[in-house]
Amino acid sequence: MGDLIWILLSAMVVNNFTLALFLGLCPFMGVSARVETALRMGAANVFVLTVTSLSAWFLNTFVLPYAPYLRLISFIVVIASLVQIVEIVIKKVSPALFRQLGIFLPLITTNCAILGLAIFQTNRGYGLLEGLFFAVGAGLGLTLALVLMASIRENTELSSVPELAKGMALVLIIAGSLSLAFMGFAGLLSSS
Amino acid sequence: MTDSTTIPQAPPQDDVPSRKLMVTLAGAGAVAGLMIVFVYGWTQPTIKAYKARMLAAAVQEVLRMPASYDTLYVHQGRLVDQLPDGVSAADLEAVYLGYDADGSRIGFAIAAGEPGFQDIIGLIFGYDHNDGKVLGMKVLESKETPGLGDKIEKDADFVGQFEGALIPLLGVKARNASGDPHEIDMITGATISSRTIIRTINNAIERFGPMFDAYYEGTGP
Amino acid sequence: MRQTTPQMDFLRGIWRENPVLIQMLGLCPALAVTNTVANSIAMGVATFFVLLGSSLLVSTFKRWVPHEVRISTYVLIIATFVTIADMLLEAVVPTVHKALGAFVGLIVVNCMILSRQEAFASKQPIGRSLLDAAGTGFGFILALLMMGAVREVLGNGTFLGISLFGPNFEPWVIMILPPGGFLTLGLWLLVLSWIQRRRAESAKVADWPAGVAQRRAA
Numbered sequence A: 001m002g003d004l005i006w007i008l009l010s011a012m013v014v015n016n017f018t019l020a021l022f023l024g025l026c027p028f029m030g031v032s033a034r035v036e037t038a039l040r041m042g043a044a045n046v047f048v049l050t051v052t053s054l055s056a057w058f059l060n061t062f063v064l065p066y067a068p069y070l071r072l073i074s075f076i077v078v079i080a081s082l083v084q085i086v087e088i089v090i091k092k093v094s095p096a097l098f099r100q101l102g103i104f105l106p107l108i109t110t111n112c113a114i115l116g117l118a119i120f121q122t123n124r125g126y127g128l129l130e131g132l133f134f135a136v137g138a139g140l141g142l143t144l145a146l147v148l149m150a151s152i153r154e155n156t157e158l159s160s161v162p163e164l165a166k167g168m169a170l171v172l173i174i175a176g177s178l179s180l181a182f183m184g185f186a187g188l189l190s191s192s
Numbered sequence B: 001m002t003d004s005t006t007i008p009q010a011p012p013q014d015d016v017p018s019r020k021l022m023v024t025l026a027g028a029g030a031v032a033g034l035m036i037v038f039v040y041g042w043t044q045p046t047i048k049a050y051k052a053r054m055l056a057a058a059v060q061e062v063l064r065m066p067a068s069y070d071t072l073y074v075h076q077g078r079l080v081d082q083l084p085d086g087v088s089a090a091d092l093e094a095v096y097l098g099y100d101a102d103g104s105r106i107g108f109a110i111a112a113g114e115p116g117f118q119d120i121i122g123l124i125f126g127y128d129h130n131d132g133k134v135l136g137m138k139v140l141e142s143k144e145t146p147g148l149g150d151k152i153e154k155d156a157d158f159v160g161q162f163e164g165a166l167i168p169l170l171g172v173k174a175r176n177a178s179g180d181p182h183e184i185d186m187i188t189g190a191t192i193s194s195r196t197i198i199r200t201i202n203n204a205i206e207r208f209g210p211m212f213d214a215y216y217e218g219t220g221p
Numbered sequence C: 001m002r003q004t005t006p007q008m009d010f011l012r013g014i015w016r017e018n019p020v021l022i023q024m025l026g027l028c029p030a031l032a033v034t035n036t037v038a039n040s041i042a043m044g045v046a047t048f049f050v051l052l053g054s055s056l057l058v059s060t061f062k063r064w065v066p067h068e069v070r071i072s073t074y075v076l077i078i079a080t081f082v083t084i085a086d087m088l089l090e091a092v093v094p095t096v097h098k099a100l101g102a103f104v105g106l107i108v109v110n111c112m113i114l115s116r117q118e119a120f121a122s123k124q125p126i127g128r129s130l131l132d133a134a135g136t137g138f139g140f141i142l143a144l145l146m147m148g149a150v151r152e153v154l155g156n157g158t159f160l161g162i163s164l165f166g167p168n169f170e171p172w173v174i175m176i177l178p179p180g181g182f183l184t185l186g187l188w189l190l191v192l193s194w195i196q197r198r199r200a201e202s203a204k205v206a207d208w209p210a211g212v213a214q215r216r217a218a
Helices: A002-014 A025-030 A035-066 A068-093 A095-101 A104-109 A112-123 A128-156 A168-183 B018-062 B156-160 B191-219 C006-014 C027-032 C037-064 C067-092 C094-103 C105-109 C111-121 C126-156 C178-207 C210-217
Strands: B068-075 B078-080 B094-099 B105-115 B120-128 B133-141 B170-172 B183-185
Touching: A002 A128, A025 A128, A025 A168, A025 C027, A035 A068, A035 A104, A035 A112, A035 A128, A068 A095, A068 A104, A068 A112, A068 B018, A068 C067, A068 C105, A112 A128, A112 C094, A112 C105, A128 A168, A168 C178, B018 B105, B018 B120, B018 B133, B018 C067, B018 C094, B078 B191, B105 B133, B105 B191, B120 B191, B133 B156, B133 B191, B156 B183, B170 B191, C006 C126, C027 C094, C027 C105, C027 C126, C027 C178, C037 C067, C037 C094, C037 C105, C037 C111, C037 C126, C067 C094, C067 C105, C067 C111, C094 C105, C111 C126, C126 C178
Parallel strands: B170 B183
Antiparallel strands: B068 B078, B068 B094, B094 B105, B105 B120, B120 B133
16 A cells, blocks of 8 residues: 555656656646636546556556557557547536536647656556556646646736746746755655 | 638548548558568567666676576566466566576575655665675666765765675664674765665565575575 | 748748747657757657658658548557657667657657648648658757757756866756756747847847937947
């Protein structure tokens, strides 16, 4: 159990997908202007990452031992189609949930965080349960980064920023400071 | 494209039969598969040879130049030198048993890893089971902070102490060192990374020790 | 669409529409693996190879790919070239491959590559598509080098592993750690927008009546 908690917290804060590994930057830069949107995007991310982890585990266990060279192709094809299927199912079963997450799902599929999760999970040889904890941790980490970024950006709108720094440069420098702050989490999980 | 009568890339409306879509994707998949299999067949021998060479070099280093070594697999809590039927080597953990020129055993090389300051620190170490002492240690994988935590692999004094140290290892601050052969002086400013290495080795021996006992009993000295 | 010349197809991607610095595409590799110049070059070259190969195939077969499955086909082609690049890197330069790690596989989801296929290679003849891909690829390498050079020199005191400042230099370690990636790109963007503004201002000065400009200059 300790290992699973370590995997979850490591993916969430110490090796945060966005702030330490630079995965999922597109939504981080694009969607993080409002806290409300950031939260929904985060929830959709947790969901897609979990589905990804399951399918990556399935492929790694049952398909790829026979054709290791098809790893990347099968990851991207299977994950993209699966997310699309899940999207259709959600639309049918719970229209309310679909309205909350719907528009983000196709966006997320082509996000590096998704493929990154599948590749990292494979490289580290995670099993089913470890993979799920990893996915949930990574998703919560992305949500945390998105929400933090969004709340800072909501505030900078009211402050006077030098003309030169407006736009992406400011976002990147804020991201750098957040990433610096997150480095403080290192060592948190070493048990001794 | 100033001519308003020609719309570029007019989306075809239902006039493409789904059979054609399938054929296109299948064709692209077939071409992709062919190219990949070709390159795979061409590069794989080189990649495998490199990995084997790296592993052999690491084993050579931590066992202090054995004349030869065997690969032993961990199968159902025992060490076996032959792969059981129907089990692939990729699924099993392995340790390496080194021999000197006379054919007597030098010790085991064991790869292990545990969470350090930043992420998992992976290492391989040599262990003489008769004397209960470490023969050498080499960090294989670490993302520890450059300049501080990465001294665990770059600081020759730190790495050198593992040769001849007795199990269980005990991490001490350099000023408290008493010369006890169990002691390892930890790096100032990288205590957590140093401790992780010590803990990894102790835990690995705790786990493998009984297996080594059983293996020695089963196969003679 | 405005007609462009072949030179423009090539040059556009290198600076004026640089994929990283102007269009903000492919940020993930631009930040993640640029902590040394060597890694930046390796990632740049691998991406260049994938981009050129994909553009060649997409442009060659554009006639036969139905509109509905074009994105899936592009992704399939890109993933093929990335797999090939991954295996070649591992066979030829295993140490660099290890340093880049999972980020080689992540070239597949580099939006820059897909955007060139969708915006250019799927509509233009082969030669033009190759020029466009080469230009964008060089632009990407250039951006990665700009990042890698700053980060390695400040964070490690070296360039391509060669020590620059002698043993007394205390490296600014944060630059080769993740925060340094964000900060370096942010600072480059500041520098670029400063240069742009200077240009815009001097252009304005040039438009002024001769007397005003002379008085200003004096």
